[in-house]
Amino acid sequence: MSGGTAGGSALDVPGFADVEAAARRIASQVRHTPVVTSREIDRLVGAEVALKCENLQRAGAFKFRGASNAVLSLRDEDAAGGVCTHSSGNHGAALALAARLRSIPATVVMPAGAPRVKRRAVESHGGEIVECEPTLAARETMLRRVVEERGGRVIHPYDNFHVIAGQGTAALELVDDPRPAPWSEPLGGPVEALLVPVGGGGLLGGTTLVGAKRGRRVFGAEPARADDAMRSLRAGRIIPVEAPDTIADGLRTSLGERNFAIIRREVEDILTVSEESILAAMRLLWEHTKLVVEPSGAVPLAALLQHGPPRGAARIGVVLSGGNADLDALGPGLNP
């Protein structure tokens, strides 16, 4: 566990070597997702945008990278009891799939009333759902009870050494081995900056490790209505989000401690975006790439559209973090 300490704290924080190790560990399970481009999006942004398609990742989001790395990192005797987590979103489905691939059980604590599509995703990968009240406190209480009753290792959605290292592999591919989709225009050159959504900071943490090592500028993007990462970075300490009323359901969480320890050192800036920008960016992606991207995944493009590209960056790598849009919420047009 190289880079096991950060800033002298006792936190167990991964370093770049852990991202490389994760890439090797998960290579046989995880998809090396393609990079797509769109001339129309480039024109609107005013720079070349390389879109890393983690919406095409297994279980529909980059979350499978971290979950896979965490599950594969367990020693056999620890894995035998299974894994558990609390999640209202993509981590639950990702962990269920990662567990199934190791033939161990997964239990996911989910708030009652979570979208049908999210429940189905966990169940379709063989995970067991345990319901709780829709508060963070209730989730944590229920998770503790699950661990007491069933055993099993808790795999936190983002504040976890191996999860952070696993999420970093998306940026590692984007920098070291971008593979333009066969139907898409090739990139004009390597990306100069990395821009990813930030909720709990798993993806941004891992991306930061890669950017720092490879000499790429790193930026995060989050909804203005859940701007805890921006405020935390400014303040130099974690400021939890309150009442994050945003359509970007993957980004409603507050930064984790390990995540902040990494992010605060190297991230150049956190950009915040309006709800309108998120929807507009999501539409643009659907229209011009023909890819279904969920609201959280559209947040980096929203930042580029709202703020313009980072000064001096001609080519920006963006992670389209997931494709699990809640189609039920889109309105009557898609619902027979």
Add this chain to the structure above:
Amino acid sequence: MSGGTAGGSALDVPGFADVEAAARRIASQVRHTPVVTSREIDRLVGAEVALKCENLQRAGAFKFRGASNAVLSLRDEDAAGGVCTHSSGNHGAALALAARLRSIPATVVMPAGAPRVKRRAVESHGGEIVECEPTLAARETMLRRVVEERGGRVIHPYDNFHVIAGQGTAALELVDDPRPAPWSEPLGGPVEALLVPVGGGGLLGGTTLVGAKRGRRVFGAEPARADDAMRSLRAGRIIPVEAPDTIADGLRTSLGERNFAIIRREVEDILTVSEESILAAMRLLWEHTKLVVEPSGAVPLAALLQHGPPRGAARIGVVLSGGNADLDALGPGLNP
């Protein structure tokens, strides 16, 4: 022009060799689109479904194949005056792009009140729009006037030798050189049947030429609310559609003469589907492949879900014909 006559008629009808010639002619402009699979969709259908992603084709639909072949087949002296057509949909944008790539002008007659996204698609590829009343008669009258005033060759959306041959190249790739998307499961073997949407019959006509030559069974699929192809096939003569009130806007047209001359000889059956099936299939595609497919492109999957796979076919090749969904029509969820 092999196969220049069909059933003794004087119609100028392409044969398989013309599809091969089209493939060579358009190779440098047209994308060899990937084939994706979905275990979940296979499970629901009860057979393996190979989804040919023409929604990822340039201009967002297979229509670019036919338009490209038609424009590249013009002699220089004929091309100089430009091209024109009437279209309320994907053919207009495809022709505009094909013309721009040959540096000739394109005029597209469109009904007033056509969706904004369709107008924008024509304009973004440099086509000029001339508006007319929203009736077929008005479109044809206006097109004649455009030809009289501006000159230019008319490229019919489907009842055209080179358009049919060009559309056949999608099925040719699917049969001879399917390229599984890098993030998708490989196919278990070659497809045994081909199933494509049918409106005017350009795609089904070209697909039929390929299926007949390569020994694949060929099926069409259309909305029950625009079931002219099914009725025409049964009756042995073209029965035009009346008041085709379907969400599958690409399939509201009646069969063309050249198209019917090919289709009647070799197509095994035309399957009709409900509007509910179309929406359900479109949703499934969005959810499980993360690809935006327009209603017309979801019609073949709708047929498989509604009727089951063709008896004896374990692996079915389906063309996802286009991705230009009218997102404005989807409801408030996508519209900031």
